[in-house]
Amino acid sequence: MKILDLAPEPYSLYLQCLEDWSDEMKDAGNKKDLWFKAMEKNGLRVKLAANDDGVVGGMIQYIPIERSHVEGDGLYFISCIWVHGHKQGRGDFQKRGMGAALLNAAEEDARALGAKGIAAWGLSLPFWMKASWFKKHGYVQADKDGIAVLLWKRFSDDAEPPRWIKQVRKPVLVPGKxxxxxxxxxxxxxxxxxxxxxxxxxxxxxxxxxxxxxxxxxxxxxxxxxxxxxxxxxxxxxxxxxxxxxxxxxxxxxxxxxxxxxxxxx
Ligand SMILES: CC(C)(COP(=O)(O)OP(=O)(O)OC[C@H]1O[C@@H](n2cnc3c(N)ncnc32)[C@H](O)[C@@H]1OP(=O)(O)O)[C@@H](O)C(=O)NCCC(=O)NCCS
Structure with missing residues (x-):
């Protein structure tokens, strides 16, 4: 297995979460592309995992936490780690160590970039992005919002834990519409x-x-x-x-x- 940096060739695959086979993804529009182009200039990092035949099966994206949808200072935030687990398309790559390799690569990279720590999110339930998976990799809970858990790994003693941004307002009704x-x-x-x-x-x-x-x-x-x-x-x-x-x-x-x-x- 190899960990790769994002290059132009698999860019569209990355934009589609490696699900180029999926009809759902046809409805995803261009927001991710716009986000990538804006965040690339603001420190976004992406790594891919490929098997020995060069087939990409996993991805991780992490960003300076100040640019993410959580609060924090001097940390990186993993907004997404995904090892393709569907039978369709490129097939199931889970449980072969790709997730651990991607996480290690992101942590090493964040340390080398001078981060004080790295944060991630997960669910307290045993499906989708499980918070327990990060706990197995040494992450501890920093904050909770319902079932959404914010976890982190401290790299330096002066690091402060990240916090969820919690809902403060909701949209108002429009009379007659x-x-x-x-x-x-x-x-x-x-x-x-x-x-x-x-x-x-x-x-x-x-x-x-x-x-x-x-x-x-x-x-x-x-x-x-x-x-x-x-x-x-x-x-x-x-x-x-x-x-x-x-x-x-x-x-x-x-x-x-x-x-x-x-x-x-x-
Ligand atoms: C969490 C996730 C990234 C883990 O990826 P993964 O590649 O399966 O992770 P690993 O292979 O490193 O570890 C998973 C398990 O496989 C086991 N494993 C690793 N290599 C193995 C091998 N060669 N043979 C058998 N088991 C193996 C690990 O011990 C681990 O076991 P555990 O879950 O009991 O701890 C993956 O399950 C995933 O993408 N889940 C969905 C996440 C999601 O929804 N992301 C979108 C959020 S925006």
């Missing part, structure tokens, strides 16, 4: 899919729906709301992990539009 508000950062194609679908579905209802995009790549905007990626329909939070289908989002908006038209929007 259905309000669809999409917060989008760009770092996660799954969340970019939600944004693209919500925007497209909103357009289907014409004037009845006001679609608002709130870009959170700008940290001041993110702090103002305490949100990085989220979808609200008439002020109600919609669960977006995993991304709801286009039909589901369209149905949620359509139900509100029907109520609005029936004159009893609540």
């Amino acid at each position: 259905v309000a669809v508000t999409s917060f989008v950062n760009g770092w996660c194609p799954a969340q970019n899919i939600v944004y693209e679908r919500a925007k497209r579905a909103s357009a289907e209802f014409g004037d009845a729906v006001v679609f608002t995009e709130i870009g959170t790549m700008d940290k001041a905007t993110m702090r103002e709301w305490g949100l990085s990626d989220a979808l609200f329909i008439d002020g109600k939070f919609v669960r977006t992990g995993p991304p709801p289908s286009y039909e589901k989002i369209r149905k949620l908006i359509g139900t509100r539009v029907k109520k609005l038209k029936a004159g009893y929007k609540k």
